[in-house]
Amino acid sequence: MTINALTPTDADMVQRAAQPVSRRWIKRLPPVFFLAAAVLLVVSIAFPYWGMVLEAPQYPGGLQMRVFVNDMTGDDDPRLDEVREIDGLNHYIGMKSLYDAAAFERSIAIPGLIIMVAALGVVAFWRRRWTWLLALPAVGFPFIFLGDLAYWLNHYGQNLDPYAPLSSAIQPFTPPILGEGVIGQFKTVAYVDTGWYLALAAGVLVVAGLLVRLAGTVSAAREQ
Amino acid sequence: MISQRLSSRLLLIGAVLVIAGVLAVTVSPKAITSAQGSDADWQTIAEQRGLTEADLRAAVMTYTPSGVMDEYVMFASAGQGGQVLAIGLPSMRLLRLIAVFAPEPWQGYGYGTGNEVLEQGFIDGQEILWGDTHHPALSETNGEYDGQWLFIGDKANGRVAVIDLRDFETKQIVHNPAFLNDHGGTFVTPNTEYIVEGGQYGLPLGGDYAPIEEYQNAYSGMITFWKFDREAGRIDYSQSFAMELPPYWQDLCDAGKGVSEGWVFCNSFNAEMATGGIEKGNPPFEAGVSRGAVDYLHIINLKAAEAVFQAGGAVDVRGFSVIPLETVIENNLLYLAPEPRSPHGADVTPRGDFISVGGKLDPHVSVYSFHKIQDAVAAGPTEKDVFGVPVLALESVLEAQVELGLGPLHTVYDDQGYAYTSLFLDSAVARWSIGAEGYRPQDGWQLISKIPVQYNVGHLAAAEGDTMSPDGRFLVALNKWSVDRFLSTGPLLPQNLQLIDVTRPGDQMQILYDMPITGAEPHYAQIIKADKLKAWEVYPEVGWNPITQSVDPNAVIQGTEGVTRDGKNVTVRMTAVRSHMTPEHIEIEEGDHVTWTITNVERARDATHGFAIPFYNINLSIEPGETITFEFEAKRPGVFSFYCTEFCSALHLEMMGYMMVQPK
Incomplete structure (x- = not known):
């Protein structure tokens, strides 16, 4: 007996009803996971992925910088534009303006995320042998983000203007992507933030969805 | 025998102590400072420095650790320095100097910054690059300081300045061209509709010439009501007006509030219309103006005066609207009430129901009832002065007289129903009870206690003291002389601003801190709760003017x-x-x-x-x-x-x- 998936027959219904509960869940869960991952990715746009606090005596409370997938801002206090302020300080050591960093990546971030979300939608509802490949960008995204950030941090730290006021006092350096660093009188503390965790959670859900689906396929194959 | 032996032993002990004391002073004259930097604990340091329990109480009441903010800000005039000082309380730390009438290099004021503001204060093209700032007045909403604006008068040249408390900078200087000095200003009405600037020394109107022999007829007194446009943050010159007064040397004024809102009160001290001339064999001013038994409290109906001005009752004096004295009398805008000779101050109580006038040459403070004034006005005064201004009988308007001591000048109020009057000659502050309902009826009108201050106290300032709900707690005595309070810095000595704790009732008042002020003579101050001030941290946008x-x-x-x-x-x-x-x-x-x-x-x-x-x-x-x-x-x-x-x-x-x- 062949099962026509597009036109369910009574026999099909009977067989479905006869499936154990776990099998039913195995079928229903992956789309939920993929859609949830898509939602998390969309939501993550509104949250910073990465942040850094510069602490120095003359800035009580520190200077906080937040990096979104497509933007950079300071903290919530509207009185001071911290990114501008950090730029102002960075000019002493000859660092380029932060506003110029990763301009291309920031410009494609939102379209890229939209494509990833669309791909997850496809994965959720269109099962083919190869569709799992469409889910991979979403799994890799948080790590690609960090890798690109590391590239830019290194690029900025290593390419200091030799004619800057303090160029003789500061050697080229690589700012840490996570944890503490020291530049002059500034202590920097870098950390991944809410948006990145959301993207990571999305990736975990996608992986989980793929695994569940794989388990379903394997067990179905075994039964046959 | 025993007593003899005891007394000789006492003498011996006394001698040893004297010798030890002399040795201590000569051998280690820096005994007090040697405690500093030692690793002793605080009790030992206090002991070594000879600090009493009261000293330690004062220290812990005022000490403000680094990074901790003060509770109050006192705006004090800086006298002939032409500036205003912002001082934190209770630490008495100087927070900011505000340039007003004089160039000031730190702020660049007059050296490229604020030049146009200074120029507004020039009179007839004459550069005037100083001022004698006297009475700062914080803007009020419903009789409470609102922390938005500060006004200050220049006694020397009769000018008023507007300071914006968003950036603590002077924005405007105005001058009433009809007159050339002031003293009773600035004071504001309960919603800052008007800024009151009372004149002082009698002058011919408009800065004209008139021989001193024609003083009574050719000289005038003056009070100016500056209309404040809160929206624009400026005094509206065209809506401002003045009233010509008899040349009685009006002194300190205060705006009515609560029941007396719409009225203004000023004391005066030359009802004698003395004209001096010591070199001509006349009594000098100091004797002439004090010869008569009484002077006059001026009771001004501002609401009615505003109506007269708006109805076109003012005349033009050098481009400024002045209601002439005849019109003032015709429209009953002014009443006089006798006050003990040569008084000082006319300070309205928080509810607006009484006016306290310090006796200066009389040991009493005289308290006038606004209700009685209203009744006397309604009954119709029977007497008039030489100009025809109605005079209310003293007994018809006086509520109480409280004997305080020598030289009572200026009165402020607290939240416990007490009043505080500075005693210039006694170098003391008198605390007395207001024996009326809403204050301290249980104590009646009486002197409660006095505390010596160092020295020659002029004005007093109380926390939120000129509002309808004073805070009490802190009082500042603005002492004219410091004499021996600070290390000598030559013959020119600083003023001494003394912080006094008035939290505890009865005779418990304590001096907490002495703050030397150089640069000028702070004349009067107002103290505002710090959280009412909303100063900008930086200008709101780049490119700000x-x-x-x-x-x-x-x-x-x-x-x-x-x-x-x-x-x-x-x-x-x-x-x-x-x-x-x-x-x-x-x-x-x-x-x-x-x-x-x-x-x-x-x-x-x-x-x-x-x-x-x-x-x-x-x-x-x-x-x-x-x-x-x-x-x-x-x-x-x-x-x-x-x-x-x-x-x-x-x-x-x-x-x-x-x-x-x-x-x-």
Whole structure:
């Protein structure tokens, strides 16, 4: 007996009803996971992925910088534009303006995320042998983000203007992507933030969805 | 026998103590300071420094650790310095000096910044570059300080200034051209509709000439009501008016509030209309003005005066609206009430129901009831002065007289129903009870206690003291003399502002702190709860013009800096940011007229840049976000190194440039 998936027959219904509960869940869960991952990715746009606090005596409370997938801002206090302020300080050591960093990546971030979300939608509802490949960008995204950030941090730290006021006092350096660093009188503390965790959670859900689906396929194959 | 032995032993002990004391003083004259820096605990240090329990109480009441904010801010006039001081309480730390009537280099005021404000205060084209600031007045809403504006009068030249408390800077100076001095100002009405500026010494109207022999007929007194436009943040000159008064030397005024809202009260001290002339064999002023038994409390119906002004009842004196004395009398705008001779102060109680007048040469404070004044006015006064101004009988308006001591001057109020009056001659502050409902009826009208102050106290200031709900707790005595309170710095001594704790009732008042004030004589002060002040941390936007309190259309944006020339007119557009000014080379020619705009594009708190050009007398303070434009004639050729005068950053010394003025 062949099962026509597009036109369910009574026999099909009977067989479905006869499936154990776990099998039913195995079928229903992956789309939920993929859609949830898509939602998390969309939501993550509104949250910073990465942040850094510069602490120095003359800035009580520190200077906080937040990096979104497509933007950079300071903290919530509207009185001071911290990114501008950090730029102002960075000019002493000859660092380029932060506003110029990763301009291309920031410009494609939102379209890229939209494509990833669309791909997850496809994965959720269109099962083919190869569709799992469409889910991979979403799994890799948080790590690609960090890798690109590391590239830019290194690029900025290593390419200091030799004619800057303090160029003789500061050697080229690589700012840490996570944890503490020291530049002059500034202590920097870098950390991944809410948006990145959301993207990571999305990736975990996608992986989980793929695994569940794989388990379903394997067990179905075994039964046959 | 025993008693003899005891007494000899006592004598011996006494002698040893005396010798030890002498040794202690001569051998270690710095015994007090030696405790400092020792590793002793605080009790030992207190003991070594000879601090009493009361001293320690004062210390813990005032000590404010680093980073902790004060609870109150006191705005004190700086007298002939022409400035205002902002002082934190209870620490008595000087927070800010505000330039008002005099150039002040730290703020660049008069050296390229605020010049147009100073120029508003010039009279008939005469440069006046100082003022005698007397009475600061905080703006009020419903009889409470609202922390938005501060006004201050200049006694010397009869001017009033407006200070914006968003940036603590002077925005406007006005002058009533009908008169040339003041004293009873500034005081505000409960919603700051008017700023009251009472004149002082009698003068011919409009600054004209009249022989002193014609004093009674040709000289006048004056009170000005400046209309404040809160929206614009400026005094509206066209809606302001003055009232001509008899030449009785009106002194201190206060605006009515609560029941007495719409009225204004001033004491006066020369009802004798003495004209001095000691060199001509006449009694000197000091004797002449004190000869009569009484002077006059002036009771002014401001509401009615406003109506008369609006109905066109004022005449034009040098472009200013003045209601002449005849019109004042015709419309019953002014009543007089006798007060003990040569008094001082007319201080309205928090509910607006009483007016306290210090006796100065009389040991009493005289308290007038506003209700009784209303009744006496309604009954119709029977007497008149020589000008025809109605005089209310003293017994019909007096509520109480409280004997306080010698030289009662000025009275302030607290939250416990007490009043405090400065006693100049006694060098003391008297606490007395207001024996009326709503105050301390249980105590009646009586002196409660006195506390000596050091020395010659003038005004008093109480926390939120001029509002309808004073806070009590802190009182500041503004002492004219400090004599032996501080280390000697030569014959010119500072004033002494003493912080007094008035929290505890009865006779428990304590002096907590002595603050020396140099630079001028603080005359009066007002104390506001610090959380009512909402000062900006930096100017709201880059390119801000503090005079217009908006972004300057000429503000310089980074990337658009440069020098442009139009004939002999050169425009310099410059930005300042740590640690450079752009451009750094300014090339101009001898004889050029230079218009130079600088924008400090910083947004960080405290990132102020100074800017100075040698020889040309230019010195600015450009706060974060501020734009300043100044002009000068490049009359001297040469090379001038301009630089940042405010130590802004590690590379502050490098923040400079050259102005090259090529000879013709």
